[in-house]
Amino acid sequence: MTSALATTGIATAQRQDRRGTVARLLRNPLGVIAIVIIVLVTLASLLATWLTPHSPAVTDLANVLAPPSIEHLLGGDGVGRDVLARLLHGGQTSLAAGAITVIVAAAIGVPLGLAAGYYGGRFDAVARTVSDALVALPAIIVLLVVMAILGSQMALTMAVFGVMIAPGFFRLTRAATMRVRNELYVDAARVTGLSDMRIMTRHVMRVVRAPIIIQASMMFGVGISIQAGLAFLGLGDPNQASWGSMLDDAFANIYAAPDLVIAPGLAIGITVGAFAILGNALRDALEDDDAQSDTNPEDIDAVVGDHVRATASGEDIVLEVAGLEVSYPYPGGERMVVSDVTFSVARGEVLGLVGESGSGKSQSAFAVLGLLPREAEARWSGLRIAGESIPSGDARRRDLAGRRIAYVPQEPMSNLDPTFRVGDQISEPLRRHRRLGKRAAWNQAVELLARVGIPDPDGVARSYPHQISGGMAQRVLIAIAISCEPDVLIADEPTTALDVTVQAEILDLLRRLRVENGMAIVLVTHDFGVVADICDRVAVMRHGQLLEAGETSEVFDAPSHPYTRALLDAGLEGKAPFSRLSEKVTR
Amino acid sequence: MVRFVAARLTSGIILVVVVSAISFWLIYLGSGDIARTIVGDGATDEQVVVKAQELGLDQPIAAQFLMWSSRAIIGDFGVSWFTNQGISTLITAKLPVTLSIAVGSSLVSAAVGIALGVAAALRRGWLDRALQIVAIVGFALPGFWFALVLVATLSVQAGLFPATGYVPLSASPSGWLSSLVLPVASLAIGVTAAIAQQVRSAVIDVLRQDYIRSLRSRGLSGSQIVFKHALRNASPSALTVLSLQFINLLGGAVIIERIFALPGLGQMTLDATVQGDVPVIMAIIVFTIVIVVVVNLILDVAYGWLNPKVRIA
Numbered sequence: 001m002t003s004a005l006a007t008t009g010i011a012t013a014q015r016q017d018r019r020g021t022v023a024r025l026l027r028n029p030l031g032v033i034a035i036v037i038i039v040l041v042t043l044a045s046l047l048a049t050w051l052t053p054h055s056p057a058v059t060d061l062a063n064v065l066a067p068p069s070i071e072h073l074l075g076g077d078g079v080g081r082d083v084l085a086r087l088l089h090g091g092q093t094s095l096a097a098g099a100i101t102v103i104v105a106a107a108i109g110v111p112l113g114l115a116a117g118y119y120g121g122r123f124d125a126v127a128r129t130v131s132d133a134l135v136a137l138p139a140i141i142v143l144l145v146v147m148a149i150l151g152s153q154m155a156l157t158m159a160v161f162g163v164m165i166a167p168g169f170f171r172l173t174r175a176a177t178m179r180v181r182n183e184l185y186v187d188a189a190r191v192t193g194l195s196d197m198r199i200m201t202r203h204v205m206r207v208v209r210a211p212i213i214i215q216a217s218m219m220f221g222v223g224i225s226i227q228a229g230l231a232f233l234g235l236g237d238p239n240q241a242s243w244g245s246m247l248d249d250a251f252a253n254i255y256a257a258p259d260l261v262i263a264p265g266l267a268i269g270i271t272v273g274a275f276a277i278l279g280n281a282l283r284d285a286l287e288d289d290d291a292q293s294d295t296n297p298e299d300i301d302a303v304v305g306d307h308v309r310a311t312a313s314g315e316d317i318v319l320e321v322a323g324l325e326v327s328y329p330y331p332g333g334e335r336m337v338v339s340d341v342t343f344s345v346a347r348g349e350v351l352g353l354v355g356e357s358g359s360g361k362s363q364s365a366f367a368v369l370g371l372l373p374r375e376a377e378a379r380w381s382g383l384r385i386a387g388e389s390i391p392s393g394d395a396r397r398r399d400l401a402g403r404r405i406a407y408v409p410q411e412p413m414s415n416l417d418p419t420f421r422v423g424d425q426i427s428e429p430l431r432r433h434r435r436l437g438k439r440a441a442w443n444q445a446v447e448l449l450a451r452v453g454i455p456d457p458d459g460v461a462r463s464y465p466h467q468i469s470g471g472m473a474q475r476v477l478i479a480i481a482i483s484c485e486p487d488v489l490i491a492d493e494p495t496t497a498l499d500v501t502v503q504a505e506i507l508d509l510l511r512r513l514r515v516e517n518g519m520a521i522v523l524v525t526h527d528f529g530v531v532a533d534i535c536d537r538v539a540v541m542r543h544g545q546l547l548e549a550g551e552t553s554e555v556f557d558a559p560s561h562p563y564t565r566a567l568l569d570a571g572l573e574g575k576a577p578f579s580r581l582s583e584k585v586t587r
Numbered sequence: 588m589v590r591f592v593a594a595r596l597t598s599g600i601i602l603v604v605v606v607s608a609i610s611f612w613l614i615y616l617g618s619g620d621i622a623r624t625i626v627g628d629g630a631t632d633e634q635v636v637v638k639a640q641e642l643g644l645d646q647p648i649a650a651q652f653l654m655w656s657s658r659a660i661i662g663d664f665g666v667s668w669f670t671n672q673g674i675s676t677l678i679t680a681k682l683p684v685t686l687s688i689a690v691g692s693s694l695v696s697a698a699v700g701i702a703l704g705v706a707a708a709l710r711r712g713w714l715d716r717a718l719q720i721v722a723i724v725g726f727a728l729p730g731f732w733f734a735l736v737l738v739a740t741l742s743v744q745a746g747l748f749p750a751t752g753y754v755p756l757s758a759s760p761s762g763w764l765s766s767l768v769l770p771v772a773s774l775a776i777g778v779t780a781a782i783a784q785q786v787r788s789a790v791i792d793v794l795r796q797d798y799i800r801s802l803r804s805r806g807l808s809g810s811q812i813v814f815k816h817a818l819r820n821a822s823p824s825a826l827t828v829l830s831l832q833f834i835n836l837l838g839g840a841v842i843i844e845r846i847f848a849l850p851g852l853g854q855m856t857l858d859a860t861v862q863g864d865v866p867v868i869m870a871i872i873v874f875t876i877v878i879v880v881v882v883n884l885i886l887d888v889a890y891g892w893l894n895p896k897v898r899i900a
């Protein structure tokens with residue numbers, strides 16, 4: 001029952017999406033222009049007989065290579081046929097060629113792709129082999145052979161071409177089907193006893209349809225081009241006007257009348273181009289769909305009142321942030337995601353920056369590191385990193401990044417470059433900042449790996465990121481961060497993506513490194529357990545502002561703000577999930 | 588890596604065998620009374636029978652295929668039915684022309700396409716919009732149309748490059764180069780646009796990855812991040828387009844060779860298919876597929892080298 005409800009819910013959602021897509025497509029001027037061009041070209045070719053008094057086949061000696069005139073608007077070709085008539089009638093051939101290509105390719109590729117993606121197994125393996133083989137054949141050469149055998153009927157030739165490019169549909173449909181197949185709602189439909197056929201048509205087709213339409217639009221153009229190429233080679237039906245055979249004629253007269261290449265060339269270019277633009281516009285319309293569902297950084301409410309400052313009292317302050325603001329451009333203005341945030345950290349101290357998703361804590365951290373996305377704007381009244389003052393809004397950290405201030409990200413796997421060995425990635429900043437040679441940097445990298453507690457540092461240094469575990473990858477990232485012995489380490493949810501046991505180990509490691517290196521650490525987290533474990537001081541953020549700050553023990557014992565109290569209550573219940581905190585994973 | 592290459596090689600060999608068997612069968616099925624075509628309409632029935640026996644056409648098709656493939660394996664593709672020339676020598680004479688065009692266009696479009704794609708991904712703005720337009724134009728207009736326009740302007744009117752003809756590399760390197768400029772340029776336009784487009788979106792995609800932000804946090808220079816990390820991660824998708832486009836280039840070369848009167852496989856294919864010169868057609872099919880298999884193998888190895896997940900399973 002529930003699953004049935006769930007699937008209908010998704011179906012309705014998708015139907016609404018689709019209407020949105022069409023509307024967006026029609027709002028895109030390029031998309032509209034493309035549709036208009038396609039409609040006009042189609043009408044002009046279908047109505048060719050009525051649009052021009054001339055026949056595309058009748059030769060008139062007086063009209064051989066004639067320049068444009070009132071009688072013959074585009075002049076005559078090499079044997080005196082009316083160019084305009086041939087252009088209009090040729091459109092029929094081109095459009096038919098495109099249509100046959102797409103229909104045949106889709107009729108073969110889509111069902112086979114659905115079946116291969118849905119059932120997998122041996123059928124999939126065979127279909128994939130055949131598809132790979134077809135892709136490896138040069139179309140024009142195969143078509144030449146086919147025409148030698150079967151004759152030069154355009155429809156048949158284009159049908160064969162449709163078969164040859166069916167893999168384009170097959171691969172797309174197969175990949176999309178495989179993705180959808182494992183979605184929950186398809187599982188649900190299967191459990192409720194829908195037949196495979198119905199699942200495919202109702203659920204899978206709905207998702208696959210859009211990419212298929214885009215692909216079809218492109219392939220229509222490819223079909224037109226190939227047909228033109230074959231006709232240009234003189235292999236088309238001689239009685240049938242086509243843009244390709246017009247180019248053949250233009251080629252024969254390239255010395256006498258080079259202008260003849262223009263009209264058929266433009267016809268091909270504009271038509272195929274319109275299909276390509278239509279495909280792009282469709283894709284953009286669909287991508288907008290995705291983009292809109294992305295959560296934007298939450299806007300902050302009105303100013304909450306007192307200016308809370310999380311300033312350190314220690315002697316040796318290594319990071320000072322004052323009056324930090326971060327905003328994003330938004331239709332009709334700016335969206336402020338961080339406002340008036342002030343904090344500082346002393347050497348050897350750990351400051352916890354706590355808050356739920358969208359509280360602005362990660363945005364604050366990125367602003368300090370100069371890592372905000374391009375569109376974001378950051379301003380501050382003061383930013384000093386290791387004693388060096390940075391002008392407001394400057395995202396460059398010049399000599400500081402990697403040397404005085406370093407970053408440990410949340411998601412370990414996605415933060416290592418998959419194509420380089422771990423050892424190379426640790427060596428890179430060492431070679432740049434410490435000017436170490438290749439060997440020396442590598443040895444240093446192995447030493448660092450040992451320092452962050454990796455049992456087989458030599459082996460791990462030689463590994464690629466996909467060969468090591470998440471916990472190990474986080475140690476590697478910490479090793480990179482501490483490689484140049486920074487004064488400040490900013491760790492953005494460094495344990496959130498890890499197993500509980502590994503979390504504890506990573507916190508131990510950070511604690512140890514803080515003592516050994518005398519670093520200041522800013523720990524961005526939503527987890528009060530982590531705060532209690534490692535932080536000396538804590539600053540609570542909500543809606544882009546600091547709500548409360550103080551010694552960890554003070555804040556825990558006597559939270560002054562009701563929101564902090566609520567967070568603490570929720571967090572310290574142990575296993576019970578943080579109601580709102582666990583809904584989204586903080587980035 | 589060795590297993591990866593071996594697997595690719597095996598599937599390539601299977602492809603050659605299967606495609607040549609199918610083509611052989613289709614050609615025989617479709618091409619009617621070949622012996623009569625060769626000896627001409629004026630010949631007596633007896634002469635036709637003799638010719639058929641001479642060519643082995645009276646044998647069952649499987650036997651003919653076996654005979655053909657046992658020779659083809661050692662590189663003996665027989666003689667052309669119409670010109671009586673040895674096919675292997677014919678092809679080795681013409682192959683360099685077609686390969687010069689196809690490989691030249693691939694290299695030019697890879698270099699220009701990657702540069703344009705990276706620039707558009709980094710700069711965005713007007714360059715990016717210009718690239719979008721170029722990509723559509725390159726896709727929309729067939730290479731042979733560009734060839735016609737280039738011939739009409741640069742050779743017929745400006746006289747900068749030869750309109751027709753081929754100069755072998757051994758005869759004159761500069762002549763060779765200048766005879767290739769227009770053919771390569773006209774084929775490369777579309778492929779460059781396709782590669783640039785692909786590289787652009789791949790680079791934009793990579794630059795959004797978390798590890799790029801982490802690299803920036805380490806104070807590495809922008810060019811190091813782009814050219815060492817982003818480009819390397821984006822290049823597999825560039826290679827994929829390149830391997831697909833190379834296959835198209837081989838086909839496109841057929842048309843281009845006609846325009847520039849280049850003595851490559853293209854003209855030979857055209858003549859052979861029009862005449863029904865079966866041994867020549869078969870040899871061309873085998874050669875093209877072998878070329879495609881070899882080029883794809885090279886690109887696959889490059890792909891594996893760039894992508895450790897493929898190399899080290």
